[in-house]
Amino acid sequence: MLLHYQDPVKLKTKKVVFEDSYYARDSITLEQLRELSTRRRAIEDFLSGSNQLTPAIAREMAGGISSRILQDLQKVERYIPLLQNLVVLIESFDGNEQISHWTSDLRIRWTSILTNAGPFGLIGLKFYRVDSLRYELAMVFFLYGGLLRERALEILPSDLVEAATLFRNAAGVYTHMAQDVLPLLQNLQPSERIPETVSAMANVMSLICLAEAQAVTVQKAEQKAISGSLLAKLHYGVVQFLNEANDLLQTQLNESFGVSEKLKMFISTCMILHEGRSQIYIANEFMKQDRLGVAIGILRHAMSNFQGRSPGGEQTWRLTFSQEADRLGELLQKFENQNDFILREKPPRLDELPVLEGKRVVSPIDYHLPTLDRDLAFVL
Numbered sequence: 001m002l003l004h005y006q007d008p009v010k011l012k013t014k015k016v017v018f019e020d021s022y023y024a025r026d027s028i029t030l031e032q033l034r035e036l037s038t039r040r041r042a043i044e045d046f047l048s049g050s051n052q053l054t055p056a057i058a059r060e061m062a063g064g065i066s067s068r069i070l071q072d073l074q075k076v077e078r079y080i081p082l083l084q085n086l087v088v089l090i091e092s093f094d095g096n097e098q099i100s101h102w103t104s105d106l107r108i109r110w111t112s113i114l115t116n117a118g119p120f121g122l123i124g125l126k127f128y129r130v131d132s133l134r135y136e137l138a139m140v141f142f143l144y145g146g147l148l149r150e151r152a153l154e155i156l157p158s159d160l161v162e163a164a165t166l167f168r169n170a171a172g173v174y175t176h177m178a179q180d181v182l183p184l185l186q187n188l189q190p191s192e193r194i195p196e197t198v199s200a201m202a203n204v205m206s207l208i209c210l211a212e213a214q215a216v217t218v219q220k221a222e223q224k225a226i227s228g229s230l231l232a233k234l235h236y237g238v239v240q241f242l243n244e245a246n247d248l249l250q251t252q253l254n255e256s257f258g259v260s261e262k263l264k265m266f267i268s269t270c271m272i273l274h275e276g277r278s279q280i281y282i283a284n285e286f287m288k289q290d291r292l293g294v295a296i297g298i299l300r301h302a303m304s305n306f307q308g309r310s311p312g313g314e315q316t317w318r319l320t321f322s323q324e325a326d327r328l329g330e331l332l333q334k335f336e337n338q339n340d341f342i343l344r345e346k347p348p349r350l351d352e353l354p355v356l357e358g359k360r361v362v363s364p365i366d367y368h369l370p371t372l373d374r375d376l377a378f379v380l
Contacts, residue, residue, distance in 0.1 A: 002215055003273075003317050004153055005266045007113045008146030008205070011139065012047055012125055014109040016040055018086070021105040025377040032376060036086065039079040043140070046072050069151045076144045081370040083140065087133045089376050091184075099378075104131040110139045114195035115258045128194050130185075135197065138181050142196050145173040145205060149212065160220045164362065167213035171206040171364035178202035195259055200252035204245045206364060211241035211270065213362040232281035236358035238274040242267050262312065269311040273324050276302045278356055280331060292335060293345030297353050299332040 018037045024030040044050075065071055093099040109127040152166035178199040185197050195201040218234045246267050253259050279302035283295040306325040311317045339345055 002153065002156065002212060003266060003270055003320060004314065005208075005263070006150065007260070007262065009143065009150055010113050011143050011146075012111040012127070013044055013139070014107065014127060015044055016106050016108060016136070018106070021102045023102070023379045025379050028374075029376045029378070032082065032374060036079070036082050039075065039082065042075040043072075043079060043143075046075065047143075067151070067154065069147060069154055073144070073147045073151060076140060076147060077370075080137075080140060080144065081372050083133070083137055084369055085372045085374070086376060087137050089378075090133050100131070103133060106131070106133075106136075108132070108136045110135075110196075112194040112196055114201060114260050114263060116260055130188060130197075132185065134181065134185055138177060138185060138197055141173055141177045141181060142202075142205075145170045145177070145209070148173065149209060152212070152216070156216065157219065160216050160223075164213045164216040164220070165365070167209045167216065168362055168365040169367070171209035171213065172367040174202045174206035174209065175364050176367040176369075178206065193257065195253060195257050198253060198257070200248050201259075204248050204253075207241050207245035207248070208267070210360075210362055210364065211238045211245070214238045214241060214360060215270075215274065217361055228281040228285045230359070232278040232285070233357050233359035234361065235274045235278035235281065236356045237360040239271050239278070239356075240358040240360060242271045242274075246271070265312050266317075269317060269321060272305050272309070273321065275356070276305065276324055276328055280328060282354065282356070283331070283335070287335065291345070292339045293347045294354070296332065296335050296339060296345075297347035297350075299328060299335060300347065301350060301353060302328055303332060 016037065018040075019030060019033040022033055024033055065074065090099060090103060107129060108131065109129045111125050111127055148166050148170035152163040152170070155166075156163050182197060182199045182202060186199070188197060214234065215238050218231065218238065221231060221234055246264075249259060249264065249267075279298050283298045283302075286292070286295040286298070303325075306321070306328065309321075311321050
Protein backbone atom coordinates (compact mmCIF):
# COMPACT_ATOMS: atom_id res chain seq x y z
CA MET A 1 0.00 0.00 0.00
CA LEU A 2 3.06 2.27 -0.08
CA LEU A 3 2.70 5.17 -2.48
CA HIS A 4 5.78 5.94 -4.54
CA TYR A 5 6.98 9.54 -4.20
CA GLN A 6 10.01 9.57 -6.48
CA ASP A 7 10.71 13.30 -6.81
CA PRO A 8 13.68 13.44 -4.34
CA VAL A 9 15.86 11.63 -6.90
CA LYS A 10 14.87 13.94 -9.76
CA LEU A 11 17.35 16.68 -8.83
CA LYS A 12 19.51 18.20 -11.56
CA THR A 13 22.86 19.95 -11.26
CA LYS A 14 25.40 21.75 -13.42
CA LYS A 15 29.00 20.67 -13.94
CA VAL A 16 31.58 21.44 -11.23
CA VAL A 17 35.36 21.09 -11.73
CA PHE A 18 37.20 21.48 -8.43
CA GLU A 19 40.77 21.58 -9.74
CA ASP A 20 39.93 24.54 -12.00
CA SER A 21 39.00 26.70 -8.99
CA TYR A 22 41.11 25.52 -6.05
CA TYR A 23 44.90 25.64 -6.32
CA ALA A 24 46.71 22.74 -4.71
CA ARG A 25 50.16 23.00 -3.14
CA ASP A 26 51.20 19.50 -4.08
CA SER A 27 50.49 16.82 -6.64
CA ILE A 28 48.69 14.58 -4.13
CA THR A 29 46.13 17.27 -3.32
CA LEU A 30 45.72 18.05 -7.02
CA GLU A 31 44.98 14.39 -7.63
CA GLN A 32 42.39 14.43 -4.85
CA LEU A 33 40.68 17.44 -6.38
CA ARG A 34 40.58 15.65 -9.71
CA GLU A 35 39.15 12.61 -7.97
CA LEU A 36 36.44 14.82 -6.46
CA SER A 37 35.56 16.14 -9.91
CA THR A 38 35.48 12.62 -11.35
CA ARG A 39 33.22 11.36 -8.60
CA ARG A 40 30.90 14.32 -8.97
CA ARG A 41 30.80 13.87 -12.73
CA ALA A 42 29.47 10.37 -12.17
CA ILE A 43 26.59 11.90 -10.19
CA GLU A 44 26.01 14.58 -12.83
CA ASP A 45 25.77 11.88 -15.49
CA PHE A 46 23.15 9.72 -13.81
CA LEU A 47 21.06 12.74 -12.82
CA SER A 48 21.08 14.07 -16.37
CA GLY A 49 20.59 10.65 -17.91
CA SER A 50 23.64 11.17 -20.10
CA ASN A 51 25.45 8.04 -18.94
CA GLN A 52 25.96 5.99 -22.09
CA LEU A 53 27.44 2.90 -20.43
CA THR A 54 25.93 -0.44 -21.32
CA PRO A 55 24.38 -2.39 -18.41
CA ALA A 56 27.25 -4.89 -18.56
CA ILE A 57 29.96 -2.21 -18.32
CA ALA A 58 28.09 -0.34 -15.59
CA ARG A 59 27.77 -3.58 -13.63
CA GLU A 60 31.48 -4.32 -14.00
CA MET A 61 32.46 -0.80 -12.90
CA ALA A 62 30.20 -1.17 -9.84
CA GLY A 63 31.86 -4.39 -8.73
CA GLY A 64 29.16 -6.70 -10.04
CA ILE A 65 26.17 -4.69 -8.79
CA SER A 66 23.33 -4.94 -11.31
CA SER A 67 20.76 -2.66 -9.64
CA ARG A 68 20.89 0.81 -11.18
CA ILE A 69 19.81 2.39 -7.90
CA LEU A 70 22.57 0.58 -6.00
CA GLN A 71 25.07 1.74 -8.63
CA ASP A 72 23.92 5.33 -8.13
CA LEU A 73 24.07 4.95 -4.35
CA GLN A 74 27.64 3.74 -4.66
CA LYS A 75 28.58 6.83 -6.69
CA VAL A 76 27.15 9.16 -4.05
CA GLU A 77 28.76 7.23 -1.18
CA ARG A 78 32.16 7.53 -2.87
CA TYR A 79 31.74 11.27 -3.32
CA ILE A 80 30.51 12.28 0.15
CA PRO A 81 33.68 11.58 2.23
CA LEU A 82 35.98 13.55 -0.06
CA LEU A 83 33.48 16.39 -0.30
CA GLN A 84 33.03 16.50 3.48
CA ASN A 85 36.81 16.63 3.90
CA LEU A 86 36.99 19.62 1.55
CA VAL A 87 34.08 21.38 3.28
CA VAL A 88 35.80 21.13 6.68
CA LEU A 89 39.04 22.49 5.23
CA ILE A 90 37.45 25.39 3.37
CA GLU A 91 35.36 26.39 6.39
CA SER A 92 38.57 26.52 8.47
CA PHE A 93 39.57 29.44 6.21
CA ASP A 94 36.40 31.37 7.10
CA GLY A 95 36.78 35.02 6.13
CA ASN A 96 39.64 34.44 3.68
CA GLU A 97 38.63 36.42 0.56
CA GLN A 98 40.79 34.38 -1.79
CA ILE A 99 39.22 31.10 -0.65
CA SER A 100 35.75 32.65 -0.97
CA HIS A 101 36.59 33.74 -4.51
CA TRP A 102 37.75 30.23 -5.41
CA THR A 103 34.50 28.79 -4.07
CA SER A 104 32.39 31.26 -6.05
CA ASP A 105 34.25 30.20 -9.20
CA LEU A 106 32.79 26.70 -8.77
CA ARG A 107 29.31 28.04 -9.63
CA ILE A 108 27.48 25.33 -7.69
CA ARG A 109 23.96 25.03 -9.09
CA TRP A 110 21.11 22.65 -8.30
CA THR A 111 17.44 22.52 -9.09
CA SER A 112 14.77 22.22 -6.40
CA ILE A 113 12.21 19.44 -6.47
CA LEU A 114 10.32 20.55 -3.36
CA THR A 115 8.95 23.76 -4.83
CA ASN A 116 5.98 24.10 -7.14
CA ALA A 117 8.48 25.04 -9.85
CA GLY A 118 10.03 21.61 -9.88
CA PRO A 119 10.62 19.09 -11.13
CA PHE A 120 8.03 19.69 -13.85
CA GLY A 121 6.28 22.88 -12.76
CA LEU A 122 7.99 25.17 -15.26
CA ILE A 123 9.05 24.99 -18.86
CA GLY A 124 12.76 24.41 -18.51
CA LEU A 125 14.65 23.99 -15.27
CA LYS A 126 15.51 26.70 -12.76
CA PHE A 127 18.94 26.27 -11.21
CA TYR A 128 19.66 27.85 -7.83
CA ARG A 129 23.23 28.99 -7.30
CA VAL A 130 24.75 29.29 -3.83
CA ASP A 131 28.48 29.93 -3.49
CA SER A 132 28.96 27.51 -0.60
CA LEU A 133 30.38 24.01 -0.47
CA ARG A 134 27.95 23.33 2.38
CA TYR A 135 25.13 23.92 -0.10
CA GLU A 136 26.70 21.26 -2.31
CA LEU A 137 26.98 18.91 0.67
CA ALA A 138 23.36 19.49 1.66
CA MET A 139 22.02 18.77 -1.82
CA VAL A 140 24.11 15.61 -2.14
CA PHE A 141 22.81 14.36 1.20
CA PHE A 142 19.26 15.12 0.11
CA LEU A 143 19.86 13.05 -3.03
CA TYR A 144 21.44 10.28 -0.94
CA GLY A 145 18.38 10.01 1.28
CA GLY A 146 16.17 9.87 -1.79
CA LEU A 147 18.22 7.05 -3.32
CA LEU A 148 17.99 5.03 -0.10
CA ARG A 149 14.20 5.40 -0.29
CA GLU A 150 14.24 4.27 -3.91
CA ARG A 151 16.29 1.20 -3.04
CA ALA A 152 13.83 0.34 -0.26
CA LEU A 153 10.94 0.51 -2.71
CA GLU A 154 12.91 -1.49 -5.26
CA ILE A 155 13.26 -4.52 -2.99
CA LEU A 156 9.65 -4.49 -1.80
CA PRO A 157 7.88 -6.79 -1.21
CA SER A 158 10.60 -9.46 -1.39
CA ASP A 159 12.56 -8.23 1.66
CA LEU A 160 10.45 -6.27 4.11
CA VAL A 161 13.07 -6.24 6.86
CA GLU A 162 15.80 -4.77 4.65
CA ALA A 163 13.35 -2.28 3.13
CA ALA A 164 12.39 -0.99 6.58
CA THR A 165 16.08 -0.70 7.47
CA LEU A 166 16.76 1.34 4.32
CA PHE A 167 13.90 3.72 5.12
CA ARG A 168 15.31 4.14 8.63
CA ASN A 169 18.78 4.78 7.15
CA ALA A 170 17.26 7.45 4.90
CA ALA A 171 15.60 9.02 7.96
CA GLY A 172 19.01 9.10 9.64
CA VAL A 173 20.55 10.85 6.63
CA TYR A 174 17.87 13.56 6.67
CA THR A 175 18.22 13.94 10.44
CA HIS A 176 21.97 14.40 9.96
CA MET A 177 21.21 17.08 7.39
CA ALA A 178 18.90 18.91 9.77
CA GLN A 179 21.25 18.79 12.74
CA ASP A 180 24.77 18.89 11.31
CA VAL A 181 24.73 20.20 7.73
CA LEU A 182 22.00 22.79 7.26
CA PRO A 183 22.28 25.02 10.36
CA LEU A 184 25.30 26.80 8.83
CA LEU A 185 23.27 27.57 5.71
CA GLN A 186 20.54 29.44 7.55
CA ASN A 187 22.12 32.83 6.71
CA LEU A 188 21.27 32.50 3.03
CA GLN A 189 19.44 35.38 1.42
CA PRO A 190 15.67 34.87 0.89
CA SER A 191 16.19 34.75 -2.88
CA GLU A 192 18.58 31.81 -2.44
CA ARG A 193 16.41 29.78 -0.10
CA ILE A 194 14.79 26.63 -1.35
CA PRO A 195 13.07 24.03 0.84
CA GLU A 196 15.99 21.61 0.52
CA THR A 197 18.23 24.09 2.41
CA VAL A 198 15.92 24.38 5.45
CA SER A 199 16.36 22.15 8.50
CA ALA A 200 12.60 21.88 8.98
CA MET A 201 12.24 20.30 5.53
CA ALA A 202 14.98 17.79 6.27
CA ASN A 203 13.01 16.87 9.39
CA VAL A 204 9.87 16.53 7.26
CA MET A 205 11.69 14.12 4.96
CA SER A 206 12.98 12.16 7.95
CA LEU A 207 9.44 11.79 9.29
CA ILE A 208 8.20 10.66 5.87
CA CYS A 209 10.93 7.98 5.80
CA LEU A 210 9.96 6.85 9.29
CA ALA A 211 6.31 6.65 8.23
CA GLU A 212 7.39 4.48 5.29
CA ALA A 213 9.50 2.28 7.56
CA GLN A 214 6.52 1.87 9.88
CA ALA A 215 4.25 1.05 6.93
CA VAL A 216 6.63 -1.73 5.88
CA THR A 217 6.72 -2.96 9.49
CA VAL A 218 2.92 -3.16 9.42
CA GLN A 219 3.09 -5.28 6.27
CA LYS A 220 5.41 -7.68 8.10
CA ALA A 221 3.06 -7.75 11.08
CA GLU A 222 0.07 -8.46 8.82
CA GLN A 223 1.87 -11.52 7.45
CA LYS A 224 2.17 -12.83 11.01
CA ALA A 225 -1.58 -12.46 11.54
CA ILE A 226 -1.23 -10.58 14.84
CA SER A 227 -4.26 -9.03 16.55
CA GLY A 228 -6.37 -6.53 14.69
CA SER A 229 -6.18 -4.05 17.55
CA LEU A 230 -2.37 -3.94 17.34
CA LEU A 231 -2.42 -3.66 13.55
CA ALA A 232 -4.81 -0.74 13.90
CA LYS A 233 -2.38 1.01 16.25
CA LEU A 234 0.56 0.36 13.93
CA HIS A 235 -1.30 1.81 10.94
CA TYR A 236 -2.27 4.84 12.97
CA GLY A 237 1.38 5.19 13.98
CA VAL A 238 2.07 5.85 10.29
CA VAL A 239 -0.56 8.60 10.41
CA GLN A 240 1.09 10.14 13.48
CA PHE A 241 4.48 10.36 11.75
CA LEU A 242 2.87 12.00 8.71
CA ASN A 243 0.74 14.33 10.81
CA GLU A 244 3.91 15.55 12.52
CA ALA A 245 5.50 16.14 9.11
CA ASN A 246 2.40 18.02 7.97
CA ASP A 247 2.48 20.23 11.06
CA LEU A 248 6.10 21.15 10.33
CA LEU A 249 5.20 22.10 6.77
CA GLN A 250 2.42 24.38 7.97
CA THR A 251 4.23 26.02 10.86
CA GLN A 252 7.87 26.29 9.76
CA LEU A 253 7.76 26.35 5.96
CA ASN A 254 5.57 29.28 5.10
CA GLU A 255 4.12 30.20 1.74
CA SER A 256 7.25 32.08 0.67
CA PHE A 257 8.95 28.75 -0.03
CA GLY A 258 6.16 27.60 -2.34
CA VAL A 259 6.44 24.02 -1.09
CA SER A 260 5.44 21.42 -3.67
CA GLU A 261 1.71 20.69 -3.79
CA LYS A 262 2.61 17.18 -4.90
CA LEU A 263 4.52 16.61 -1.66
CA LYS A 264 1.56 17.91 0.36
CA MET A 265 -0.80 15.65 -1.59
CA PHE A 266 1.48 12.66 -1.01
CA ILE A 267 1.44 13.24 2.76
CA SER A 268 -2.32 13.82 3.01
CA THR A 269 -3.16 10.83 0.80
CA CYS A 270 -0.96 8.49 2.83
CA MET A 271 -2.60 9.75 6.01
CA ILE A 272 -6.08 8.98 4.65
CA LEU A 273 -5.02 5.51 3.45
CA HIS A 274 -3.45 4.42 6.71
CA GLU A 275 -6.14 5.96 8.88
CA GLY A 276 -8.69 4.08 6.79
CA ARG A 277 -6.81 0.82 7.21
CA SER A 278 -6.62 1.42 10.97
CA GLN A 279 -10.38 2.02 11.07
CA ILE A 280 -11.05 -1.19 9.17
CA TYR A 281 -9.13 -3.21 11.75
CA ILE A 282 -10.90 -1.46 14.63
CA ALA A 283 -14.30 -2.00 13.00
CA ASN A 284 -13.58 -5.71 12.59
CA GLU A 285 -12.64 -5.94 16.26
CA PHE A 286 -15.98 -4.40 17.28
CA MET A 287 -17.73 -6.75 14.87
CA LYS A 288 -16.21 -9.71 16.71
CA GLN A 289 -17.67 -8.29 19.94
CA ASP A 290 -21.16 -8.10 18.33
CA ARG A 291 -21.04 -4.30 18.49
CA LEU A 292 -22.08 -3.83 14.89
CA GLY A 293 -23.41 -0.32 15.37
CA VAL A 294 -20.03 0.97 16.53
CA ALA A 295 -18.31 -0.83 13.65
CA ILE A 296 -20.65 0.82 11.15
CA GLY A 297 -20.11 4.24 12.72
CA ILE A 298 -16.33 3.84 12.43
CA LEU A 299 -16.52 2.79 8.78
CA ARG A 300 -18.92 5.61 7.86
CA HIS A 301 -16.50 8.10 9.37
CA ALA A 302 -13.66 6.47 7.45
CA MET A 303 -15.63 6.70 4.19
CA SER A 304 -16.19 10.42 4.75
CA ASN A 305 -12.40 10.93 4.45
CA PHE A 306 -12.36 9.24 1.04
CA GLN A 307 -15.50 10.71 -0.51
CA GLY A 308 -15.02 13.56 -2.94
CA ARG A 309 -11.24 13.19 -2.94
CA SER A 310 -8.93 11.97 -5.63
CA PRO A 311 -5.19 12.37 -5.25
CA GLY A 312 -3.22 14.05 -7.97
CA GLY A 313 0.29 12.98 -8.80
CA GLU A 314 0.94 9.48 -10.07
CA GLN A 315 -1.65 7.21 -11.67
CA THR A 316 -0.66 4.53 -9.17
CA TRP A 317 -1.69 6.87 -6.33
CA ARG A 318 -5.19 7.20 -7.76
CA LEU A 319 -5.44 3.46 -8.30
CA THR A 320 -4.36 2.66 -4.73
CA PHE A 321 -6.71 5.31 -3.33
CA SER A 322 -9.62 3.94 -5.37
CA GLN A 323 -8.91 0.35 -4.31
CA GLU A 324 -8.84 1.29 -0.62
CA ALA A 325 -12.07 3.27 -0.96
CA ASP A 326 -13.72 0.27 -2.67
CA ARG A 327 -12.49 -2.07 0.04
CA LEU A 328 -13.83 0.20 2.74
CA GLY A 329 -17.16 0.64 0.96
CA GLU A 330 -17.64 -3.09 0.50
CA LEU A 331 -17.01 -3.78 4.17
CA LEU A 332 -19.37 -1.00 5.21
CA GLN A 333 -22.11 -2.33 2.94
CA LYS A 334 -21.61 -5.83 4.35
CA PHE A 335 -21.92 -4.60 7.93
CA GLU A 336 -24.95 -2.44 7.14
CA ASN A 337 -26.71 -5.37 5.46
CA GLN A 338 -26.04 -7.55 8.49
CA ASN A 339 -27.31 -4.84 10.80
CA ASP A 340 -30.53 -4.43 8.77
CA PHE A 341 -31.35 -8.13 8.97
CA ILE A 342 -29.97 -9.12 12.38
CA LEU A 343 -29.06 -6.63 15.08
CA ARG A 344 -30.50 -3.28 13.97
CA GLU A 345 -28.10 -1.35 16.18
CA LYS A 346 -28.04 2.42 15.90
CA PRO A 347 -24.55 3.69 15.04
CA PRO A 348 -23.15 6.17 17.59
CA ARG A 349 -22.66 9.85 16.88
CA LEU A 350 -19.29 11.03 15.62
CA ASP A 351 -18.26 12.33 19.05
CA GLU A 352 -19.11 8.95 20.56
CA LEU A 353 -16.80 6.94 18.33
CA PRO A 354 -13.64 5.47 19.89
CA VAL A 355 -10.52 7.60 19.52
CA LEU A 356 -7.85 6.00 17.35
CA GLU A 357 -4.58 5.18 19.10
CA GLY A 358 -1.18 4.89 17.50
CA LYS A 359 1.93 2.90 18.25
CA ARG A 360 5.24 3.95 16.71
CA VAL A 361 7.87 1.23 16.57
CA VAL A 362 10.60 2.64 14.29
CA SER A 363 13.32 5.25 14.73
CA PRO A 364 16.09 6.69 12.53
CA ILE A 365 19.36 4.82 12.16
CA ASP A 366 22.10 7.35 12.90
CA TYR A 367 24.23 8.34 9.95
CA HIS A 368 27.97 8.09 10.57
CA LEU A 369 30.12 10.03 8.15
CA PRO A 370 33.10 8.10 6.77
CA THR A 371 36.44 9.68 7.58
CA LEU A 372 39.54 10.08 5.44
CA ASP A 373 43.15 9.82 6.51
CA ARG A 374 44.26 12.15 3.73
CA ASP A 375 44.69 15.93 4.02
CA LEU A 376 44.29 18.63 1.42
CA ALA A 377 46.71 21.54 1.08
CA PHE A 378 46.19 24.82 -0.82
CA VAL A 379 48.24 27.76 -1.98
CA LEU A 380 46.95 30.82 -0.06
